[in-house]
Every structure is written in C-alpha cells, then in structure tokens.
Amino acid sequence: MRTKKGIAAILSIIMLVGLLAACSGKTENNAPSASPDGAAAPEASTKLDPVTLKIMIPGDRPRDFDAVVAEAEKRMAGTLNVKLDVVFVPWADLAQKTQVTLSSGENIDLIFDAPWLHITQQIAAGSYAPLDDLLQQYGPNILKNRPQAMWDANKFDGKIMGIPNGITFVQGRVYYVRKDIREQLGIAPIQTYDDLMKFAYAVKEKVPNMTPMIPAGQDVTKGLSEASFRHYWKDNTANITPSPALSESLVLYTKNNDGKVYNLFDEMEPMVWSWIENSRKLYQDKIIHPDVLAIKDTGELAKQGKAAIIPNNDFGVKNDVQQALKSVDPNAEFEAVTLMNLDKGAVLTNALQYNFISVPAVSKNKERAIQFLDWANQKENYDLLAYGVEGKNWEAVGDDQYKFLNDGYTWFPFAWIWNPATDRQDAGQDDVTKQLNQWGADVNNFTLDKLAGFTFNNTAVVNEISQYTSIEAKYYTAMFNGVVEPNEYWAKFKAEAAPLAKKIQNELQKQIDAFLAAK
Template sequence: MGIRKMLAMIMVISLMMAVAVGCASNAKESGSAADPAPANTGGEPAEGTKLDPVTLKIVMPGDRPADMDLIIKEAEKRMADTLNVKLDIVFVPFSDLAQKTQVMLASGENVDLIFDAPWLHMEQMVSAGYYEPLEDLLAKYGQDAVKVRSQQMFDANKFQGQIYALPLGNTHLAGRTYVVRKDLREKYGLPPIKTYDDLIKFAYKVKENEKDVIPLLAYGQPGQKDVSWGAFRAFTEYDPQFLRSDALGQSLVLYYKNNDGKVYNLFDQMEPRIWSWIEEARKLYQDGLIHPDILALKDIDSVINSGKVAVAVYNEFGVPSSLGSAVAQNVPGAELEAVTFIKMEKGQNITNFKQANFQAIPKVSKNKERAMMFLNWTAQKENYDLLAYGIEGTHYETVGEDQYKQIGSNYSYFPYAWIWNPTMDRLNAGFDEDTLKHYEFNKNADNLTSSILTGFSFDPGPVMNEISLYNAVEDKYYNALFDGVLDPTEQWNKLKSEGEGYAKKIQVELQKQIDAFLAKK
C-alpha cells in the first residue's frame, strides 16, 4: 500500500476512533474495578455437560505454523464434550499487524480474541472502547487463568484502572538478544562476544571473508521500529536507561530516563547517545554490513533461517529452537549462539512490570463467556503444552518438569501470542547456561528496580488524533533513520518538520497525566 493511501486510511480510522472515544466512558462503567479473584462459579461446564457449539475467531501475530491445523484438530477434540469450541485462527504478519488489526476493530469485524500490546495500539483501542473489561469474566470463567499469573502481574497491567486484556509473559523483564553465528566466530578464532564493540568487530570480519553472508540484520517495517538496528541499542544500554514512553510504545522520540517521572522529547533536544546510534547505523549500512534491502523485508525469520546472516536482533533471551534447527539444516555445521548485554545485577534494570503482550476480547464478540472459558482451558498444563509446543513426540519432548526440546520446525514456539504465563511456560532445554540464568534472574521482581510509573496507565483519548497522525508521519522515516538506509540529518529534519507539532501535544498530555498520577502516590 502506498504512503498516501496508508495516510488516508489512518486518518479515516482516526476519525472513527475519535467518535468511539465519546462512548468509551460508558463502556468502562459496565465493568467492575475489583481485582480478579476466584469465584464460586465454575470456569468450565460441569462434568458431562456439553455446551452449544461455538466458533471462536482468534487474531494472532506472525506466520501460520505448518502444522497449525493438526494442533487445532487436537484442541477441538479435547474440548468437544465440554466447551464445544471450534477455532478459527487468523494470523496477521507483524509488518501489517498495527494497520490490519486497527481496521478490524474500527470496522466492527466479528472477532472473539485479539492480540494487542502497548507497543502496538493497546491504549488507543481501550480508550476507543473496543475492548471488554475482563474482571467479571475472569471471576466467573477464568479462575485458572488468574491462578497462573501473580496479582502483581494484574495490578501492573491495568489500563485506565481496569483489566481490559489478559497479560502475557513469563518474566518481569523482556529479553533482548543478538543471535550470532557461533561457528563463524570460532572459524575466525574470535573469543566469545562480551561487548557491543566485539559484536561489530565480528560483523566486519564476516564482511571481509564471507561474501554470501549478511553481517547484520534488524527489522525495517513500520510496525517494527523498536527492533531497528540503532533503536535496539536502547534496550541494552545504561547510564542513563532510555525507556519507551506510554504514549508512543515503539518510538524513542518521546522517552523516559533516570526514573524521574519526566517525559523527554528528542525534537526539543537530541540526546547525543541516541544520535550516535543513528550515525553508527548509517556507517554500518554504507559499509555494507546491514542488509541492503532491510526496509523491504517482511519475514525476518526466513532470512535468519537461511543461514546467511551472521548477527540478528531478537526480542527474547536465548536462541529459539526454530531458528537454531532451521539454520543447522540449511547450512551444515552452522550453529547459533545468544549474546545479550542486559546486566544481571540486582537493581540495574528499571521496569514498570508491564507485559509487552496481551490477549483481549473485543466488545463486538458474541462469544465473550466462551472466549474466557477457552483462555481458562489454556491455563491447564496439558492444554498449555499442546498450544505452546505442539503434539508431544511429534513437535516436542518434555525435559524434566519445566523444560522442553523442540522437534523439527513445523510448530514453532509462540505462546507469547495468546496463552503465555509464567507458571506453565517451559524453558528451551537447548538454552545455554547464561540464558537460563537470565530467565531465572528476571522472574524475581526483587532483582529489578521498580519504575516510579509502575501502575500508571495512559489515556490517549485527548490526543488520539495526534497519535494517529504522528505515527503516520513517523512510519515514513523512523526505520530508514535507525537502520541507516538514508542520510540521518535529512531524514531527521523531515521527521521533525512534519511530526514535531503532533509530538509536542502528545508529550504535554502524557506529562499532565503522569503528574496527576504521581501526585496521588
């Protein structure tokens, strides 16, 4: 879709959402503000009771696994005599996720469960009144879904004071990793990578010696701004820590730092360190290290799977089994290793304990109770294992009580998209010792520094139109800027010229709400 058409669509959607905002307050009043707690009513039909058949339409991010239909068939078989649910699972590529899911919700398309996230448009969709408050549904039908998540998880992941979506996560701090071709590093006699400078040194060595291998790979689509090469640096840098704002989830243009409760704006004053990341990305691109077609690539995993990439950014700790096995199959002798620069020192990492992913029930759903029953069903161990890892013996093997080993690549790990929870989740038995330590370390909330904004929820309603217009502007320039594809000064000046006014209004409103929140603490 061309930029003009995309802008036009976004503006139409913005108008539709602005109208919906007027109705949002009434929608919010229909839900209870109480914390979710087990109730006496059962989350599933009584034994031997079979409900009327229902088909749940579930919208998820990413690409459909090859054996998805096998998993659905088995899940439906297990539910046949109780929940009696059929699953219509629709996958939307990450590159199209923000636009397509926004259109679905704004148009009132019938959907029963949908993935959303603060880095996507969670706050905007809540403010527009598109999502059902979940407190009552959780109390009546979601006792197991509540039990596998801590109260802290619910308390920190409310929106405008209510639970509008089920938080998905297995730690309190998201992992950020560089996936590295270990075999190539060892081929050149380089020691294990400990610093970012080591990483870049390795990339240049690959450039010199491996003509068919892309040294560096990041993401270049508008919905993937936080994993562009330069912007990814903010996840693993300290003194200060730059944290994304609650208003522009993937952007560094508005940001927090130093845990001081202030909203900073790069248009007001450019941070020298952030600018250095932008300039370095430009140099790496011009030197031929960053993938030359990075802005056109939609399926990054397939590029990594080819084995023709030396270093790629990845939003988790460790090397996922699907990538490791695919690379080894496509390039005999190839091996991936995980490199992260996130510190494992108590108090070093600031977090607001918010999860990055959520599962919501849209207002338009005609099957809200059954959708919650299904989410509750997924919180039972054998069902979680099925949907998270596939069919035992075909797609995975259990290792001990809390680990697994993936078999093949026909059903890749993706519980983060719909059922993730810290109680049921298994760790990859193939993870290296350091990765396992990172997971264990970040499951303990006491190891992290609580953000001054923990519990804060931004209401985008007053600046909904500005957010939509600003995002449309930023989508044109951000990835080209942080992936080094075009001249930094020229791109920045264009972004500032077109987006500064919108960003300032958003900043002022966000700061106003933060100040009100902090005044009540």
Template sequence: MKKSKSIILITLMATMLLSACSGKNNETESAAPSGSSSPATSKTNQKLEKVTLKIMIPGDRPARMDAVIAEAEKRMADTLNVKLDITFVPWADLAQKTQLTLASGESIDLIFDAPWLHLSQQIAAGSYEPLEGLLDQYGQNIVKARPQQMWDANKFSGKIYGIPLGAAHFQGRGYYVRKDIREKLGIAPIKSYDDLIKFAYAVKEKVPGIIPLLPAGQDGLKDMSEAVFRRFFDTKNHLSPSPVLTQSLVLYTKNNDGKVYNLFDEMDPTIWSWIKNARKLYQDGIIGKDVLAIKDLSQPAKEGKVAIFDQNNFGISPDIQSAVKQNDPNAEFEAVTFFDATPKANISNFQQWNFIAVPAVSKNKERAIQFLDWANQRDNYDLLTYGIKGEDWEPVGDDQYKSISNGYAWFPFAWILNPLFDRLDANQDPETQNYNKYTKVANNFTTDILTGFTFDNTPVANEIAQYNTIEAKYYTAIMNGVVDPDSSWLQFKTAASGLAKKIQTEEQKQIDAFLSKK
C-alpha cells in the same frame, strides 16, 4: 557476554531460585485481579452447546497446527464443546488487518493486541470488553497463572481489557550470531558490542554473500532498529520511550524521574552517538542495504544469509536453528546478550508487551474466556504451546522441554503465555537459562515510577495520528543509518516537532496528576 555478568548470575542462582520457588506461591497463586471477587469455578464440567470461536493472532500457521487443534477439540468435546477457527496474520500486515477487522465489526471472539500495536486506541474506541466480570466467573485458572504484579500493572484506565501474555517481568533481548562463521574466522566468543561489530566487519571482509548485520526495518518494529536496540543494554541512563509513543525515542524518559523528554528540544548525546554509529555501519555495508524492505528478520537468517540479527529473547528459537541447518548442516546460531544481571540495575514497569482481548462485538464472550481458562491449565497449555507430547516435544524435568519435530513453532506469546506453566527450552545454554530464570523474579528489578500509569490519548488523538504518519517516513530510516542523519533529522523535526510538543505537554500533565496521587 561479559564474564562479570556470568559470575553474577551464577552466584545469584541459589538465592534467586529460592525466590522463584517462593514466587510460585506469592506471584502465581494470586488472588483475583484487584477490584474483583474471588473467581468462581468455570462451569465446564458439563457438555455445552457447540460453539466455534474465531481467533485472530499474529505469525505463520505451523505445519502441524491442524493436528494440535484436532487434539484440543477432542479434549474439549464433552465439556466446552468448542471448535477453533484460528486466523494467522503475517507480522507485516498485523496492524492494518486487525484494525480493519475491529473497525468493520466483524465477528471475532479473541484477538491479539499490544501497547506497541494499537491496544490503547482500540480501548478508547470501545472495541474491547472489560474482563473483570468474565474472569470472576470463568477465569480462575487464567488469574492464578499470573502474579498479582502482572494484573496490577496491566490495567488500562483501571480496568482489565486484555489478558497479559508473558512469562517474565523483563523482556529478554539479544543477538543471534552465526557461531560456525565466528569459529571459522578464528574470532573469540563475543562479550561486548565492540566485539559484535568487529565480527560484523570480519564477515563483510571475508565471507561474501552474507549480510553482516540485519536489524529490523519495519515501522512496527521500530524498537529493534540498530540505534534504538542498544538502549536495552544501557543501565546508565535508563533511556526508554515514553508511555504514549511506546516504540519511539523522540519522546522518552530517563533515570526513572517521571519526566518526559523531547529529542526535538534537545538531542540526547548518547542517542545521537547511536544514530551516527548506525549511519557508519550502513555506509560501510555492515547493515544490509535492503533493511527497510525486509518484512521478517528471521527469514533471510533461516536461509543462511545473515551473520547477526537482533531478537526479543535471550536464547535461540528452535525453529530458526533447525531451519538454518536445513540450508547448511554446519550452520549454527548462538545467543549473545549484553543484559546487565546486577540486581536492581534494570527498571521494570511489569507491563507485558502482548495481550489477548475479547472484542466487544463477540457473541461468545463467556465461551472465549472459558476456552482460555481451559488453555491455562498444565496439560492443555503444554499441548497448545509445544504440540503433541511424543510427536512434537518431550518434557525434561518439571520445567523444561525439548522439541523433537520442526512442525509446531513456539508461539504462546500470541494467545496463552503465562509464567506458571511456561517451560524453558532444554537446548538453551546454561547462561541463557539463567537469564530467563532471573527475569521471572520481580524483586530483581527496580520498579518504574510510572508503573500502573495509562495515558488517555483522547485530548491529542489527532496529533498522535498525524505524528505517527510523519514519523513513519523518517524514524526507522534514520535509526538504521539508511539516510543522512543531519539533514533527515532536520526535516523530521520541521515536520513533526509541533505535534510532538503537544503530545509531550499532555503526557506530562497526566503523569504529574498520576504521581501526585501516589
């Protein structure tokens, strides 16, 4: 991490913490979502008829999930009287499984979705229930736990179709680096991308059997491919996927100017340099040769087989740290990020990456929202987020926690995450904690000119579907350096450029209409 950024963070903390404190009032004690009346108190003070809620969320079921759910059901027994039937879907199967579930009309009461998954498509298909009325009547705590900016920026066609799941206004990004290997090789702490790659080459030369660098190779995690991931630390050009293809840089925005650019029309030199660099890293054996086949980045890392991999957070997940130590007691990951903490340097549209939605077919819509309202209260949030106090975790002050077992992994992002009750990991280094605090303050970011814009994909739905099928054949392979970029990009362009142009034209038309009303 750059020394200058650390200094900026330290000097800003006093002002930032004051802003955060005032933000607790201004940003979390919000009114009901715009367009709604003040929420009524949830009717949970009397015992209701027993209902089983079917919930579908991503990830792996924690070992101690049954104990936590049993405690939650015990707490709800005399009021909500809810039983929780939770299905965990592996990340690699998430898109297909959730899409098939919704298409089949299977009875599901709460389901995870996201802009990077198929949220917009499912909204257009009528799969999800609009939530304003339910939140008015049953969601007082859900509403209060999220700032008004979060509600305003996460509507679709002017309505709330999913409860935004996030604790910050900007997604943390960084690399997990094997600190023990770095120190054994006598390499100084990593402060730049060049330092990171030098370390990767040293691992390749001196530590056989370890993958030096492992980016994401799944089509569903395209934004974590080697070439694409670097955009998160580029505050010069502000390159970002357009609102339609949310993980693809083929159609992209830059410099917050409200225009959609097309790589097939003209290749951006910065993006091309990232692509060429990825190719060199793959050819040199720095990027793992099986990058496209690995479904879960963290699994080989937990097994001690990876020196560097990228993740969507600033710090180190306790379950990954403990897992790697089980394989090698001396092994240890450290967090490295090149995030620029200069105020207003980063652009945010305040949109969250993850949502929990109520399918239109649910027969328990009211109870589903009542349950989420119950879960968005401090003690209940702590239970479902961190596990059983004294067994899985213990509080550190008012806003931190410390894990004391490995049996309950952190996954509130899948169903209940909010900025009011989310605790910081007390084991994180001070700089990581400062980054996490920084991203909780909305005023630290420049507002994206497209904040609040949602794309109606109806006019080009077929083109989007066809384009996505073609892109899946080329994009992650190119962005991870697995194939020759010159010939593969030409093949990709030949197959997909016509579709991309139609999507771009419709997208720009809708953006222009949106901006004309601002």
C-alpha cells in the same frame, strides 16, 4: 516488540518482540482470586451449545496447526464444545489488519494486541470489553497463573482490558550471532558492542555472500532497528526508555526514573544521536543489509544462513531458528549475545507485558472466550497449544522443560496463552540462557519504575497520535537503520512531526503528574 517469534520483526519486538520461558511455577502468586462459585468450564456432565470462536493472532500458521486444533476440539467436545477458527496475520500486515478488523466491527472473539501495537488506542476507542468480572466468574486458572505484580502493572485505568501474556518482568534482548563463523575467524566470545562490531566487519571482509547484520526494517518492529535496539544495553546508564505514549519510539522518552517526559525534537539526546550516526556508518560500510527496509522477516534470512547478526527480543536462540539453520548447514550455529546490565537493580522495570489477548466488544461469545482461555491455562492443555502434539512435535523433559522434535509446530504461546505457571523452558538451551530467564522472572532483580502501573489514556490526543505515527513511519526506521542521511532527514522529520509530538508530550506529562501525585 514482537517479541517473539518471527518477529520477523516483532517483535515480539518485540517485541518481545520473543520470548523464552522462565522457571515454571516459581513465581509468588497473589493474583486476584476468582469468585468461589465461578467456574472456568462447565462440569463434565454439562455440554454447552456448540460455539466457534474466531481468534486473530500474529505470525505464520504452523504446518501441524490443524492437527493440534483437532486434538483441542476433541478434548473440549464433551464440555466447552468449542471450535477454533484461528486467523494468523503476517507480522508486516498486523497493525493494519487488526486495525481494520476492529474499526469495521467484524465479529471476532479474541484478538492479539500490545502496547507496541495499538492496545491503548483501541481501548480508548471502546474496541475491547473489560474483563474483570468475566475473569472472576470464568477465569480462575488465568488469574492464578499470573502473579499480582503482573496484574497490577497491566491494567488500563484500573481495569483489566486484556490478559497479559508473559513470564518475565524484563524482556530479554539479544543478538543472534553466528557462533561457527565467529570461531572460524578466530574471534573471542562477544562481551561488548565493540566486540560485536569487530565481528561484523570481519564477516564483511572474509565471508562472501554473508550479510554481516540485518536489523528489523519494518515500522511495526522499529524497536529492533539498529540504533533503537542500543538503548537496551549497559552503556545506557541514564535508562533512556520510550515513553508510555509511543512505546517503541525514542522520540518521546523517559530517563533517570524522574517521572519526566523528554522530547528529542526539543533537544537531541547526545547518546541517541550517537546511535543514529553509528547506524549510518554501518549502512554506508555495507555492514547493514542494503535493502533492510524491504525485509519483512529477518528471522527467515537467519534461518537461511544469510545473516551473521540479527537482533531478537528474547534470551537464547529459538529452537525453530536453530533447526532451520542446521537444515541448511549442519555445522552452522547461532549463539545469543546479550549486552544488558545484569547487576541487581541496574535495570528499571515497569512490569508491563509486551503481549495481550483481548476480547473485542463486538464478540457474541465473551463468556465462552474466557472459558476457552481458562481451559488453555491448564497444564496439559497449555502443553498442547504451546508445543503441539506430544510425541509428534515435542517431548517433555521433566515437569518444566520441553524439547521440540521437528519444526511442524513453531513456538507462539506469547500470542494467546503465555504465563509463568505452566510454561516450560527449552531443554536444548544452554545454562546461561536458563539462568537469564530466571533472572528476568524475579521482580526483585530490578528497580521498579516510578511509572509502574501507569497507563496512558490517549483519548485527548488520539488524532495527534494517528497523524504522528503516520509521519514517523516515513523517517524513523530509515534513520535508525542508517539508510538516510541523518541531519537532513531529522530536519524534515522535525518540521512535520514536532508540533504533534509536543501535544502528545504535554498530555502525557499531565497524566503522569496526576498519577504520581496520587501515589
């Protein structure tokens, strides 16, 4: 999920999504130690030969990015001697662009990937270099900034194939809701999904030129589609969750933490079908935007004041979204509404992170790439790359919070450097959001999934997955946003995709059984 930012879909979601900081430096750290003679960067008296690192990450290039890069290069000039060639890829183009880049063998040194994108496929294809030895020698800060539970859960076949970027053991999930409009309509704070729908229908009736709800309509962010997003909420008592093989799709799923893989083509899950039918009603009632499938970035419409509700992969409201909205209407304001079950142990976690930065196997600068990331994992350098130029783009609030001064440098550390040790909380967020971030950062608040630490090796079904995902793209997001008649389209979807899904399911179950037997 794009998580985060602009997850203009993803997102981050997811994802994601996106993503807000937990309390900095509060996570117990038992991460693998770097070798005693290893060094993240050369000694100050040593100047390495100049190298330009090409880095590919998602999103839009911030307006002040060049100034930030200039400052970073200035700081590295006496030692690492690195220049940064950072390529930003729009979210809607991310899957295709990164796929083509990796398959073509184009020289690139660092690239964003994720379980909801194609990291497992790319690992199986040999696109990424293993990082265990490189991190031991060149990445002490990278290692120590992430707790042991995070490293353990984010290896692939026992190897570190990407650096996990995240600060939480459960991704925050919220709806952005126009608080000012809710209050104008005399509607109480939203506590349930029914409350949310009451607000959406009131917006349709009483607020002209405002779309009540805009879920994500792009396939790459299908986890943020209306029906799919509902599986995060407290009424999902069976913990129905996308499977490790298709991480944003509910067609193959797990439930009840029983180690089994279920298939909607074999038997439709009643709760999932109720979500699909509800999304159809919302679309027909003009609650969901009529052109939802054509919208590449729901966040942009939210910033323009054109949406009353959008889903997002993070607790709280992003500062850049709030500021942009207020530039359109000073009285406008988003609030974040989560319907997650916050009871201790109610939510399962596999501790899997939603965002990774990997080193392509073709890179000629693998060591320097890890040295650069280690440099970026040092507090003052992290502050620069995460928030921009201090005093111009942001200001510190204590040691673990920040305040953005403008929208010149939007938030995207999840794409390359995010970690719980150096991250700051947004000082402008309310106390509830800060508490939720702290809740998500404590693994003891959750029940550990039986599949924590399991990674799916898709080599045996890589062709089936490729074919399946192409078919799913034609149906899933349209159905889960209510754009098409569900019975008819489900039948078509099943006819085309069921045999492929069954092969993927069988291979996944075989690997899960072996994993559980070996525990």
